[in-house]
Amino acid sequence: MDKSELLALLQPTFATYGFNGASVARLAAATGLGKASLYHHFPGGKNEIAGVLLRQAVEQLQSKVFVASGKRNSPNERLAGMIDRFSEYCNDGQSYCLVALFAQEQAPVIDQPAIAEQFAAWRTVLAQCYEADGHKPKAANRAAASLVNTLYGALLMARMTDEPKLFLQAAKRCKNQLLN
Amino acid sequence: MDKSELLALLQPTFATYGFNGASVARLAAATGLGKASLYHHFPGGKNEIAGVLLRQAVEQLQSKVFVASGKRNSPNERLAGMIDRFSEYCNDGQSYCLVALFAQEQAPVIDQPAIAEQFAAWRTVLAQCYEADGHKPKAANRAAASLVNTLYGALLMARMTDEPKLFLQAAKRCKNQLLN
DNA sequence: TCGACTATAACGAACGTTCGGTTACCACAG
DNA sequence: CTGTGGTAACCGAACGTTCGTTATAGTCGA
Numbered sequence A, B: 001m002d003k004s005e006l007l008a009l010l011q012p013t014f015a016t017y018g019f020n021g022a023s024v025a026r027l028a029a030a031t032g033l034g035k036a037s038l039y040h041h042f043p044g045g046k047n048e049i050a051g052v053l054l055r056q057a058v059e060q061l062q063s064k065v066f067v068a069s070g071k072r073n074s075p076n077e078r079l080a081g082m083i084d085r086f087s088e089y090c091n092d093g094q095s096y097c098l099v100a101l102f103a104q105e106q107a108p109v110i111d112q113p114a115i116a117e118q119f120a121a122w123r124t125v126l127a128q129c130y131e132a133d134g135h136k137p138k139a140a141n142r143a144a145a146s147l148v149n150t151l152y153g154a155l156l157m158a159r160m161t162d163e164p165k166l167f168l169q170a171a172k173r174c175k176n177q178l179l180n
Numbered sequence C: 001t002c003g004a005c006t007a008t009a010a011c012g013a014a015c016g017t018t019c020g021g022t023t024a025c026c027a028c029a030g
Numbered sequence D: 001c002t003g004t005g006g007t008a009a010c011c012g013a014a015c016g017t018t019c020g021t022t023a024t025a026g027t028c029g030a
Helices: A003-021 A024-031 A035-041 A045-065 A075-089 A098-105 A112-132 A137-161 A165-178 B003-021 B024-031 B035-041 B045-065 B075-089 B098-105 B112-132 B137-161 B165-177
Strands: none
Touching: A003 A024, A003 A035, A003 A045, A003 A098, A003 B003, A003 B098, A024 A035, A024 A045, A045 A075, A045 A098, A045 A112, A075 A112, A075 A137, A075 A165, A098 A112, A098 A137, A098 B003, A098 B098, A098 B137, A112 A137, A112 B137, A137 A165, A137 B098, A137 B112, A137 B137, A137 B165, A165 B137, B003 B024, B003 B035, B003 B045, B003 B098, B024 B035, B024 B045, B035 B045, B045 B075, B045 B098, B045 B112, B075 B112, B075 B137, B075 B165, B098 B112, B098 B137, B112 B137, B137 B165
């Protein structure tokens, strides 16, 4: 059992129960290993696991979601692509974002200023697309902030109510709105 | 020290640390009482306290926020009022919503189907306003869902980054959008 | 035989909870 | 006014459990 397999088995437990709710016993059970065996792979214990998964989530958002890929495409297409990739990231609203989850619990693995910077950077990426699409700078910033808010709000809503479709519908609305 | 005072002292601890993170020791410390004394007021222990606070939050959203008050006002003014009252509810983005927090941790005090119903009802209240404002039923439903998503998304964002202004700005944008 | 891996069993600390008993307060009989 | 009884409020100390962690030892392919 190698490390990336383990992490894949561990992630859902954190995503389901949050940092505090994911006990080492539960985490070990999720992998099929004994608690002590987990410590062989992650000597830093629970904090190390959570830290790796958190960095993984941020990295994924950074490299797979909030990138204005396809320079040949129109700004709108690039924005739509980001929405689609965020949708993939959260499994169409079925999986929650560890960054949001850990941040809300004030988990010890969270570096809040860094998270704030990260989200600001992602908003900037979005804003640049909106600007390239003809929005004035201020309007572009507003639209970018709105989009991130809506996506995360929809994801939160989907989780609260256990209705992933609430996310899918919101994502669709966001994309439709780009066509104006 | 009466019960409502106690609850007021206890709420911030839950709001800050979440259900799992709010230990009885912390809760007791927040009130200045000993742990045993808390059990005098709340024999049901931590679950009872969290349950009361949760019901309080839902009740507040129900009776103070998502009510189409002021029948004489225009639908837009009523929607704007709800945004304002939600803003008050979350202290301009500085306090988090216990419903959202507990729901995300899958806290034992949460009845997810009930929460889902509750939010559906609130979306309906909003949708009726949008309809009264001339939107077609489907468009009204979409607008209502978007508004809730955005408000909660902005609140989540504000908490994640510890920047309440992200919420205030979003609330302002929502209100401006009503004027079209 | 060695090193990577897993498991059993236990550790101290913190958890939520309960017990036994002390204080503070107030009604009321003397 | 004093004294007595009852009750609500409160607390220190401990309960049993679970937490995250670790010491120790066994398994097994190379």
